[in-house]
Amino acid sequence: MGLEFTTTKMADAIAWARKFSLFTYPFVTACCGMEYMSTAGPKYDVARFGAEFPRFSPRQADLLFIVGTITEKMGPVLSRIYQQMAEPKWVVAFGVCACTGGFYQNYNTMPGADQVVPVDVYIPGCPPRPEQVLDGLIMLQERIQKHEGHSQVRYREEQALANKQEALAQIRLPAAGK
């Protein structure tokens, strides 16, 4: 009980640190990029939320901001960038194009970035206002604190599966020795 309490508190403290030290990889493809820059500028000052450092190497980033229209051709590139990012990681779809494909209804536009990568928070708007972006960021921070980010959930599931397999192996071992 004591150990469980300590590890839970430790996990909460780590989540708190993570939500205020996000390193963003901006995958910017279209006009939403202007609004992304506005959010980072002094008026809206995303630094107040601990997410001011863009990293242009996915290996140094844990928050993927998908900003703008995603075409089918870009899909494999976006997926590769996601896979190269550090764990645990989070993904935000910025603007209606990244969320759903927006008003583009043609063969080459992807109907939402979640066709190739998991998305934690969707920010609507064409483009979204900086206030909406900050609202989405706060929403993401709440998810991180509650351990509800998609990669946090995946990690828990993998751990549970590994524990189950280990327990099963322990049960089978004496039987194999007979």
Ligand code: SF4
């Ligand atoms: S949502 Fe609107 S502003 Fe953003 S990339 Fe699409 S068309 Fe451009």
